[in-house]
Amino acid sequence: MDNSIKQNIAECHNIVNHIRGSIYNGNCNRCFQCGELSKLYSALSNLSTSIKSNLPIExxxxxxxxxxxxGTPKIKIDSLIAIEVIINIIMAKYDLKNVNQKKIFISHSSKDKAIVQLFVDDILQLGIxxxxxxxxxTSIEDMGIKNGEDIRKHIHNNIKNADYSFLLISKNYKESEICLNEMGAVWAYDNxxxxxxxPDANFKNIGWLCDTRIAERIDSSISLDALHExxxxxxxxxxxxxxxxxxxxxKFLQDIKQI
Known part of the structure; x- marks a missing residue:
């Protein structure tokens, strides 16, 4: 399946969940023209185009x-439910039961745990x-591998199903065979x-790692703002x-200076 179709389905699914939650929780502002409905219109239009040849009925x-x-401040609940049903049918036909998991896979060296934990806590969770x-x-409790699970299989499955894969490159990363193997798997799926x-890596000393990808600095406010958006x-x-x-x-930018 084209990865763009998976992304289209995930986007529609997430927007519908957000709208439904806003309505049921009483957080809907009933704007003159709902911005979320405009987003859903655009996302569904893209999905419609991408599935037209394979799923013409849907x-x-x-x-x-x-x-x-x-042009409406609020969608009728029966229309929203109907749209949600259609999305669920499409998910089932493409066998995307876990599309709503929205996994982020972080490939890193365990020796960089201090910085990685700050990135996960301050940027991904509290910030975004x-x-x-x-x-x-794998370096953070409850976010990695549970006892008894096959490590290689579990990592492979999470890379395969990830919406985004982050490669946190450092000197430790370059010296780790495990990290370089993860990188190869991540690039193969290209999610x-x-x-x-x-901070201890620069564009000169990462060499071939940047031949086909654009790297950004984790301690750059511009890069972090782009990621947030x-x-x-x-x-x-x-x-x-x-x-x-x-x-x-x-806080993140100041704290990593102390490591």
Whole structure:
């Protein structure tokens, strides 16, 4: 299956969940024109185009409900339920039962645990709003491998099903055979791979690692702001204000200087 279809389905699923939660929790502001409905319209339109040849019946049903999303402050609940049913049918036909897990896979050296934990806590969770169960990181308790699980199989499955894979490159990373093997697997699946250089690495000493990818510095506020915007949009997250995000970002940038 084309990876773009998986991303389209995940985006639609996440937006519908967000809208449904806002309605049921009484957080819907009933704006003159709902921004989330506009996002859903765009996401469903993209999904409709991507499945047209393989799932023509489902594509017709998507087109049927698109007008319900235009120029309205609030969608009728029966229309939202119908759209959700269509998305679930598409998920089932593409065998995407775990599309809502929204996994982030973090490839790193265990010797860099201190920086990695700050990145996960301050940036991904507190800053962006991801939940612990959405992140796979072997160095952090409850985010890695449980007792009795096959390590290689578990890591492989999490790389395969990840929405995003982060490669946190350092001197320790380059010297680790395990890390380089993970990198090869990550690149093979190519699920939104993002390379970040830790403070002890620079663009000159990572050599061939950057031949085909664009790396960014993990201690750059510009890079972190871009990541915040990308993940907030991808997962339809709106639970952090700009002020809150800036505070967590600056805390992270200051704390990693002490490591």
């Amino acid at each position: 594509e017709v049903f998507i087109q049927k409900y698109l007008p319900a999303l235009i 709003g991801l939940k612990p169960e959405q992140i796979f990181c 939104n791979v993002k390379l970040y250089l830790l 990308q993940l907030q949009r991808y997962y339809s997250l709106q639970n952090t204000s700009i002020t809150s995000w800036s505070r967590h970002r600056e």
